[in-house]
Amino acid sequence: MIRLIGILAGLFFTAGVLWAFGNGAYNHITEPPAPTAEHHFHKHPKPLHLASDGPFGRYDKQQLQRGFQVYKEVCSACHSLNHVAFRDLSQLGYSEAEVKAIAAGFQVPGIDPNTGETTTRAGLPTDYFPKPFANDIAARAANNNAVPPDLSLMAKARHNGPAYIHSLLTGYQDQPAELLKEFPDAKTPAGLHYNPYF
Structure with missing residues (x-):
């Protein structure tokens, strides 16, 4: 039964x-x-062939260090690296002393042992990169009501991640006139920029 x-x-x-x-x-x-603006004007990432592709791929440590420098000088103003500790920079070819110096250049949240109040202190290699904003409300206020994504795992989070990131960074352009002619409501708001890969 x-x-x-x-x-x-x-x-x-x-x-x-x-x-x-x-x-x-x-x-x-x-x-x-119904046809949408995204369907007609969205582009897939440009093909990208990197030395790190494939099972025998390798990374150029100087290139990785330049990439970290760009993050530190440009991207870190808005984007976090929540899942990356300073000690992970040793994988980019930095020595232990360099990692300590880089970590000390960042202020990370801490607790005053005498009062128990929150404070900031110089970073240690075991600390994770600090967030650029105290919370999502502050991030939205500083970024036209959008929270910048965390970049720790971005290459893994997107299909064909490195090609997507490359296309996104190099894809900003003026909005095509034919897009606005066919879809007038698709106008990019003031303060934002058009990118067909986004």
Whole structure:
């Protein structure tokens, strides 16, 4: 009896899934979705061939250090590296003394041992990179109501991550006139910039 009930329940769920799929396919054919600006003007990342690609890929440590310098001087004003500790910089070729010096150049949150109040202190290699904003409200206020994403795992978080990041960074341009002609509501708001890869 239990076996019969299990078979009937399985058939019921299978029929439900087939009906939902068939109904969705029928609706998609009879009423195709309206064209959108994203459908017409969104671009996929440009192909990017890096020395680090493949199983035998390797990283150029000087390039990685220049990338960190760009992050430190430009990106860190808005973007965090929540999942990266200062000690991880040794993987970029920095010595232990250099890692300590870099960490000491950042102020990280701490607690005063005498009063128990929050304070800041010089970073240690075991600390993680501090957030550029105290909270999401402050981040939104400083960035046109948008919270800048954390960059720790961005290359892993996006499909074809390194190519996506490269295309995004090099893809800012004027908004195409044909986009605004066909989709007038797609105008990029003031203070923001058009990027077909975003």
